[in-house]
Amino acid sequence: QSALTQPASVSGSPGQSITISCTGTSSDVGSYHLVSWYQQHPGKAPKVMIYEVSKWPSGVSNRFSGSKSGNTASLTISGLQAEDEADYYCCSYAGPSTLGVFGGGTKLTVL
């Protein structure tokens, strides 16, 4: 199973919005409404921010939103804040009897 494709880095200024893309195939992202997004600060464990493409876990800000079109999922962060600076990973279900597949990660810099 190949990793999903994410841009290596994105940046934005405080208050702006940014979008991170996550491209898979018809075997993973394209076939299932089961994409999740994780935020990871340096030296910390990942934290789920979005699941099932666009749902928020309890306690996650609604400044984070997710969507999907075809084989590409997207994470949008609106009203950027300094604390949003982190690495972001997408992950997709890839079928029964398989493990999920992660994207390579995107480093978000808040300018």
Next chain:
Amino acid sequence: EVQLVESGGGLVQPGGSLRLSCAASGFTFTNYWMSWVRQAPGKGLEWVANIKEDGSEKYYVDSVKGRFTISRDNAKNSLYLQMNRLRAEDTAVYYCARWHVWGSYLDYWGQGTLVTGSS
């Protein structure tokens, strides 16, 4: 409060073995699939293995098949990863995580334990 606490990491020579443990608390352990996810230094996340609630199903990434074994002891609320024939490329922080199977996402993670395979 859900807590996952890994232990057992360390320095091991290539070809050696190590057993990671993950102590779970704050939830009904027998109701959840559990996972191991690793992260090599400066690299991204890689899903290593999954195990079903009762241990009857296990899945592995190709690179560890035949070398790593995931297991669980539901009486002790514990998850394990037996790592044999370790290679330098297995060097990573290993995270224990709870897999929410219906939504297919990892909703709680431990703090991670570092495994270094080096001579």
